[in-house]
Amino acid sequence: SYTIDNQSVVTPMLTQMQASNIAQTIVDFSAFANRYYTTNNGVNASNWLKQKWSSMASGRSDITVEQFTHAGWAQKSVILTIKGSDNSTEVVVLGAHLDSINTKGTTETTKAPGADDDASGIASLTEILRVMVANNYKPRRTIKLMGYSAEEVGLRGSQEIAKSYKAANTNVVGVMQLDMTNYKGSPQDIYLYTDYTNAAQNQFVANLISTYQPSLSIGYDKCGYGCSDHASWNAQGYATSMPFETAFTQDNPYIHTENDTFANSGGQADHSLKFARLGLSFAVELGSDGP
Ligand SMILES: N[C@H](Cc1ccc(I)cc1)C(=O)NO
Ligand SMILES: [Zn+2]
Ligand SMILES: [Zn+2]
Numbered sequence: 001s002y003t004i005d006n007q008s009v010v011t012p013m014l015t016q017m018q019a020s021n022i023a024q025t026i027v028d029f030s031a032f033a034n035r036y037y038t039t040n041n042g043v044n045a046s047n048w049l050k051q052k053w054s055s056m057a058s059g060r061s062d063i064t065v066e067q068f069t070h071a072g073w074a075q076k077s078v079i080l081t082i083k084g085s086d087n088s089t090e091v092v093v094l095g096a097h098l099d100s101i102n103t104k105g106t107t108e109t110t111k112a113p114g115a116d117d118d119a120s121g122i123a124s125l126t127e128i129l130r131v132m133v134a135n136n137y138k139p140r141r142t143i144k145l146m147g148y149s150a151e152e153v154g155l156r157g158s159q160e161i162a163k164s165y166k167a168a169n170t171n172v173v174g175v176m177q178l179d180m181t182n183y184k185g186s187p188q189d190i191y192l193y194t195d196y197t198n199a200a201q202n203q204f205v206a207n208l209i210s211t212y213q214p215s216l217s218i219g220y221d222k223c224g225y226g227c228s229d230h231a232s233w234n235a236q237g238y239a240t241s242m243p244f245e246t247a248f249t250q251d252n253p254y255i256h257t258e259n260d261t262f263a264n265s266g267g268q269a270d271h272s273l274k275f276a277r278l279g280l281s282f283a284v285e286l287g288s289d290g291p
Pocket of ligand 2: 117152255256
């Protein structure tokens with residue numbers, strides 16, 4: 001259910017989250033020449049993330065990290081699983097995509113740093129992981145953090161994953177997509193996208209913002225098409241939400257070019273921190289529900 005009743009656990013964790021950690025991960029992850037789904041750089045970026053998340057979770061026997069192999073291309077998706085205690089068949093998913101693209105054409109050495117699109121989302125998930133582990137948080141439901149491959153070429157990684165979860169009848173109770181979280185291009189802080197998402201869950205997400213980040217302003221908008229990986233989960237009938245960095249007409253002009261750099265997102269991660277905090281509150285409030 002969408003009750004917000006874990007303030008004693010969530011509030012201290014939110015104060016521990018730091019923009020500087022998110023910034024460092026954006027810098028590190030956007031240092032690959034590109035993270036394109038078919039290049040060696042792209043494969044290396046996936047392996048780098050698996051390694052990073054694995055070492056962050058090394059002390060926890062309830063946390064595993066796997067790579068999801070996609071038959072049609074080399075770059076794997078990365079899935080971290082925190083197994084729930086007494087309600088583990090119900091699953092909460094938070095996602096971002098690990099690939100990047102330069103629309104001029106992406107070869108092995110083409111520059112596609114993807115700092116905002118979507119290293120910012122991966123970095124937000126990474127800070128959520130760090131704080132959950134630091135607080136020894138153990139959910140009742142299973143929580144999965146996903147770094148999707150091949151989003152830029154038709155949401156292909158998340159489509160394969162969502163289809164396989166549906167085929168396995170996995171009870172995913174909610175999905176949040178974090179794609180582009182660090183470019184502050186619009187007046188409101190967080191824009192909830194209303195197409196290819198679930199209205200009831202969007203209301204819950206809005207309530208999370210008002211409860212845990214009351215100083216933030218909320219906007220609403222539509223993409224008009226399946227603009228990120230939430231659409232893959234929506235297509236399988238799962239409830240999704242996409243909190244986004246700007247209104248549709250004011251989106252980051254640097255994306256899909258060599259200029260999507262950390263510097264061009266402002267050289268700091270204050271905007272991403274809002275999304276990381278929202279993701280943490282989403283994960284813990286949903287993840288703490290019993291059977
Ligand atoms: N299509 C999305 C980018 C995208 C998504 C929403 C909006 I508003 C503007 C741009 C993408 O490139 N995701 O990787
Ligand atoms: Zn993109
Ligand atoms: Zn993206």
